[in-house]
Every structure is written in C-alpha cells, then in structure tokens.
Amino acid sequence: MPALVTMYTTQVCPFCIRAKQLLKARGVESIEEIRIDLDPAQRDAMMARTGRRTVPQIYIGDTHVGGCDDLVALDQRGGLLPLLQG
Numbered sequence: 607m608p609a610l611v612t613m614y615t616t617q618v619c620p621f622c623i624r625a626k627q628l629l630k631a632r633g634v635e636s637i638e639e640i641r642i643d644l645d646p647a648q649r650d651a652m653m654a655r656t657g658r659r660t661v662p663q664i665y666i667g668d669t670h671v672g673g674c675d676d677l678v679a680l681d682q683r684g685g686l687l688p689l690l691q692g
Contacts, residue, residue, distance in 0.1 A: 628678065
C-alpha cells in the first residue's frame with residue numbers, strides 16, 4: 607500500500623505546485639493538503655511539528671521530507687520512490 611502523503615500548503619505557492627507535480631509524476635494519486643493560509647492554527651501546528659515556517663512541508667507516512675528542494679534532492683538520489691512505496 608502506498609504511503610500517505612501530507613503536505614502543508616498555501617494557494618499561491620510555486621514550490622507547493624512543483625512538489626505536487628513531482629509527486630504525481632512518481633505515481634502519487636492523492637495528497638492530503640493542509641492549507642495554512644485558510645487556517646492560521648494549522649500554521650502554528652506545522653511550525654510546532656516541523657520547526658519550519660515555509661511551505662510546502664511534506665510528510666510521506668510519518669517521515670518529514672521537508673520542503674520542495676528537499677523532495678527534489680531525495681528524488682535525485684533515488685530515495686523518493688522507496689519511501690512512497692512504504
């Protein structure tokens with residue numbers, strides 16, 4: 607069973623869009639998006655959970671991948687697909 611992908615996002619975030627495109631290209635069919643621009647309490651929760659202020663913040667299963675650049679780097683070194691496959 608593929609791992610659940612959760613992403614903290616905002617509506618107008620080019621890095622969020624790029625991260626979603628990469629995940630979809632790797633076969634991810636659904637991403638649980640937590641929109642921190644619509645719910646300020648979620649921004650606080652994201653910062654408490656990740657220690658970071660920027661979006662996207664991406665989780666695959668229980669693993670915090672980080673932001674878009676972290677996701678791309680993980681993919682380039684061959685670590686993304688195994689993580690997605692659980």
